[in-house]
Amino acid sequence: MVEIPGAVTVKVDVEDLNVYYGAFHAMKNAQLRVSERRVTALIGPSGCGKSTFLRALNRMHDLTPGARVTGSVSLDGMNIYDPSVDPVVVRHRIGMVFQRPNPFPKTIFENAVYGPRVHGEGNRAKLMAIAEKSLRRAALWDEVKDRLFKSALDLSGGQQQRLCIARVLAVEPEVILMDEPASALDPIATSKIEDLIGELKRDYTVIIVTHSMQQAARISDRTAFFLLGELIEVGTTSDIFTRPTDKRTEDYITGRYG
Amino acid sequence: MAVTAASGIRAVASRAHRQEFVAKLLLRSASIFVVVAMGALLLYLATEGTKLFTVDHVSPFQFLFSPVFDPDGRKPGSLVFIIGSLSITLFAIVIGGPFGIAVGVFLAELAPRRFVNMMKPAIEVLVGIPSVVYGWIGLTLLVPLIRTLTGSNGFGLMAAAIVLSVMILPTVITLSEDALKAVPDALREGSLAMGATRWQTIWRVLIPAAGSGLGVAVILGIARAIGETLAVQLVIGNASVLPTGLLSATAALPTEIVIDMAGAQQGSLLEHALFSMAFLLLLIAMLLILAVRFVMRRRT
Amino acid sequence: MADAVLTLEAARIQSARGVRARRIADRMATGLLWAAALSVLAMLVLFMGYILYLGASAISWQFLTSPPSEVSAGGGIGPEIYNSFYILIMTLAFTAPIAISAGIYLQEYAQPGFFRTLVQFSAESLATVPSIVMGLFGLLIFVYLLGWRFSAIGGALTLTILNLPALMRVTQEALSTVPRTYREASMALGATRWATIRRIVLPSAIGPLTTGIVLIAGRIFGETAALIYTAGVSVAAGKGAYDLNPFRPAETLAVHVWYTHAESVVPDVARIGNGSALVLLVMVLLFNVFARVVGRFLTRRFTGKA
Numbered sequence: 001m002v003e004i005p006g007a008v009t010v011k012v013d014v015e016d017l018n019v020y021y022g023a024f025h026a027m028k029n030a031q032l033r034v035s036e037r038r039v040t041a042l043i044g045p046s047g048c049g050k051s052t053f054l055r056a057l058n059r060m061h062d063l064t065p066g067a068r069v070t071g072s073v074s075l076d077g078m079n080i081y082d083p084s085v086d087p088v089v090v091r092h093r094i095g096m097v098f099q100r101p102n103p104f105p106k107t108i109f110e111n112a113v114y115g116p117r118v119h120g121e122g123n124r125a126k127l128m129a130i131a132e133k134s135l136r137r138a139a140l141w142d143e144v145k146d147r148l149f150k151s152a153l154d155l156s157g158g159q160q161q162r163l164c165i166a167r168v169l170a171v172e173p174e175v176i177l178m179d180e181p182a183s184a185l186d187p188i189a190t191s192k193i194e195d196l197i198g199e200l201k202r203d204y205t206v207i208i209v210t211h212s213m214q215q216a217a218r219i220s221d222r223t224a225f226f227l228l229g230e231l232i233e234v235g236t237t238s239d240i241f242t243r244p245t246d247k248r249t250e251d252y253i254t255g256r257y258g
Numbered sequence: 259m260a261v262t263a264a265s266g267i268r269a270v271a272s273r274a275h276r277q278e279f280v281a282k283l284l285l286r287s288a289s290i291f292v293v294v295a296m297g298a299l300l301l302y303l304a305t306e307g308t309k310l311f312t313v314d315h316v317s318p319f320q321f322l323f324s325p326v327f328d329p330d331g332r333k334p335g336s337l338v339f340i341i342g343s344l345s346i347t348l349f350a351i352v353i354g355g356p357f358g359i360a361v362g363v364f365l366a367e368l369a370p371r372r373f374v375n376m377m378k379p380a381i382e383v384l385v386g387i388p389s390v391v392y393g394w395i396g397l398t399l400l401v402p403l404i405r406t407l408t409g410s411n412g413f414g415l416m417a418a419a420i421v422l423s424v425m426i427l428p429t430v431i432t433l434s435e436d437a438l439k440a441v442p443d444a445l446r447e448g449s450l451a452m453g454a455t456r457w458q459t460i461w462r463v464l465i466p467a468a469g470s471g472l473g474v475a476v477i478l479g480i481a482r483a484i485g486e487t488l489a490v491q492l493v494i495g496n497a498s499v500l501p502t503g504l505l506s507a508t509a510a511l512p513t514e515i516v517i518d519m520a521g522a523q524q525g526s527l528l529e530h531a532l533f534s535m536a537f538l539l540l541l542i543a544m545l546l547i548l549a550v551r552f553v554m555r556r557r558t
Numbered sequence: 559m560a561d562a563v564l565t566l567e568a569a570r571i572q573s574a575r576g577v578r579a580r581r582i583a584d585r586m587a588t589g590l591l592w593a594a595a596l597s598v599l600a601m602l603v604l605f606m607g608y609i610l611y612l613g614a615s616a617i618s619w620q621f622l623t624s625p626p627s628e629v630s631a632g633g634g635i636g637p638e639i640y641n642s643f644y645i646l647i648m649t650l651a652f653t654a655p656i657a658i659s660a661g662i663y664l665q666e667y668a669q670p671g672f673f674r675t676l677v678q679f680s681a682e683s684l685a686t687v688p689s690i691v692m693g694l695f696g697l698l699i700f701v702y703l704l705g706w707r708f709s710a711i712g713g714a715l716t717l718t719i720l721n722l723p724a725l726m727r728v729t730q731e732a733l734s735t736v737p738r739t740y741r742e743a744s745m746a747l748g749a750t751r752w753a754t755i756r757r758i759v760l761p762s763a764i765g766p767l768t769t770g771i772v773l774i775a776g777r778i779f780g781e782t783a784a785l786i787y788t789a790g791v792s793v794a795a796g797k798g799a800y801d802l803n804p805f806r807p808a809e810t811l812a813v814h815v816w817y818t819h820a821e822s823v824v825p826d827v828a829r830i831g832n833g834s835a836l837v838l839l840v841m842v843l844l845f846n847v848f849a850r851v852v853g854r855f856l857t858r859r860f861t862g863k864a
Contacts, residue, residue: 288659388780485688
């Protein structure tokens with residue numbers, strides 16, 4: 001299920017990835033090469049393991065008691081699961097946006113600069129610059145520039161999610177993981193997020209889990225289809241949607257199951 | 259210490275990591291302290307509590323089963339206090355147990371929102387009232403009442419049992435309420451959908467389903483009752499004789515300890531006997547904890 | 559097991575006979591339960607009214623500030639009130655760092671396993687130990703072993719061990735009110751666990767945590783059995799009763815209530831008892847109200863803005 005990348009470099013290389021929750025085998029032998037500066041969509045019905053796969057890419061399973069990961073996930077050639085690797089640093093370089101917007105109960109400014117703060121940046125002027133830069137890139141600056149020191153919880157759902165994206169951008173990652181980022185939002189907010197993703201891919205590698213095939217078709221360059229804990233097929237988005245190789249992919253695309 | 263992409267992803271000894279290490283160390287030490295405290299408690303009380311047998315050569319059999327409490331004559335039989343403790347606890351749980359469970363059921367299933375919000379602070383206040391105050395209410399209100407109603411002098415088992423049952427109410431109520439709230443809604447809805455009345459649902463389905471939680475409520479109510487000292491001491495009459503009826507004055511393990519410890523010389527037989535009683539209370543408390551764990555594990 | 563219960567009940571319930579009887583039973587049971595709940599409320603009102611009624615006449619400035627007397631009438635509770643607060647603050651100062659730390663460790667760090675079970679079991683056991691037994695332990699360690707005799711600090715340390723489990727539980731419950739996604743988001747941004755706890759989790763939990771602490775403070779204020787043989791039943795004479803020396807005997811208000819009724823020979827026992835009970839009750843109520851007010855204020859401040 002691997003395609004020749006061509007002129008694009010491989011940013012993240014997943015080999016023989018297995019994830020276990022206790023005795024439950026949630027992800028079986030997944031292989032995937034993620035191209036740099038492209039949007040790769042992970043699709044599949046509920047419970048197929050796409051979120052499990054995504055969380056393995058920034059070592060979020062470390063936080064789940066009873067979860068076990070085998071195989072390798074290489075960032076620029078270095079396996080992030082190597083024992084000498086610091087998960088904290090991994091998460092500087094691979095950021096994550098969650099399904100439900102989860103801004104901290106702090107001001108908008110504090111949310112935006114949380115990442116740099118925990119990494120040791122204390123200079124107020126620098127933090128302001130970082131905040132402005134990230135909020136601009138997340139297409140939120142104009143809406144919040146006059147109320148940076150108000151509570152982030154007062155923002156609308158769509159704004160909160162863009163704030164969460166700004167939060168991630170502030171740590172200057174190279175890869176951005178998104179777990180159904182628009183599923184809790186209304187259509188207008190969703191389309192704003194999708195436009196934003198289109199912009200982000202100029203500078204970042206984006207991997208996005210989505211339950212909406214239409215969304216995957218709209219915004220992604222490459223698509224991977226998951227089913228029951230297995231990665232079934234991966235290819236360019238147009239190939240997957242128009243000429244899928246595997247029957248199971250075709251059944252999903254054509255709506256045989258949800 | 260901003261990290262750039264070029265620095266790779268090897269572990270970096272940053273300030274954050276040092277803080278993490280120190281924090282984890284301190285937090286872990288605090289947890290170890292808790293274990294050490296409990297261990298020390300067990301150790302010291304076991305040591306001092308067995309001196310009656312090891313140093314004074316009193317037989318455990320006499321200590322536990324003899325009704326004659328005469329420390330000066332080397333006869334520290336504590337049967338009176340053991341029976342006293344068991345009796346008042348039994349009566350307290352027989353009165354307070356069902357009553358507390360009933361109120362707990364009420365709060366979880368029947369009470370309107372606003373009533374529950376009023377009861378919660380009320381129960382918190384009841385919990386917060388110091389045991390001496392309960393004892394004092396018992397002394398000044400309940401004992402004269404019993405005196406007029408029955409002609410006895412008012413002190414004794416009944417007064418102590420009533421005071422205790424009031425004191426364990428908040429514990430039993432809160433735990434019963436929690437136990438019922440933990441029963442899944444599916445059972446409630448299933449029962450009502452079959453045409454059962456509210457009460458039938460509660461009595462036949464919910465209470466059995468909450469069985470283990472209610473068991474825990476009762477066990478912890480017992481634990482509270484057995485260890486209660488001051489309130490009981492003020493109303494029980496403090497006579498070192500076996501109770502002959504509900505109205506007879508008697509004594510319990512904690513009350514005897516608190517009364518006689520003041521006059522007990524360090525190293526004397528009396529002091530050792532009192533520590534043995536304390537050790538016995540400790541063992542009973544640990545037994546109750548194990549009972550709670552056992553009940554919790556048995557839930558289907 | 560629950561399914562089996564439901565099926566059996568279905569069969570019984572379906573019978574058309576006795577619908578009316580069941581409805582009557584339902585109404586009776588509901589009535590009984592209401593009565594039970596209302597009687598609990600009535601009890602509270604009765605107690606409070608009783609204490610207020612009896613104690614009001616005993617309260618006077620003189621009563622609240624003068625020292626107790628051993629044999630004659632006219633003693634007051636001034637030093638006892640001071641000691642109650644003194645020991646309370648000392649106890650909280652010792653308990654809070656240990657209990658909150660242990661609570662944080664159990665809730666945020668500890669993996670399921672032997673150590674975790676051991677700590678939880680120790681805490682549960684400590685919670686069930688009767689306070690008189692704890693008082694005797696304090697007697698052994700602080701009065702006999704360390705030779706401090708009756709002292710405020712001995713009492714405070716005994717109360718510390720007594721209250722560790724309660725404050726641990728309060729901490730754990732407060733931490734559990736913080737949504738998991740906050741921790742996930744923080745760690746996904748590259749924060750360590752401790753940084754996450756310090757910056758996000760603790761500030762969010764501060765409301766319920768403080769409420770719990772103040773409620774526990776209320777219980778410490780009324781603690782008696784553990785203090786009788788550690789802090790003693792007397793107060794230092796004269797001005798020495800109001801100092802900061804932790805190594806002197808320190809009878810608290812609650813202990814004084816017991817002492818006057820159980821041992822003392824003064825003729826105005828009733829007056830002292832009534833007045834002290836009222837003061838104790840007022841303090842408990844104040845602690846309860848304060849706990850809620852402060853909790854709500856802190857929650858608003860720490861989760862709305864900064």
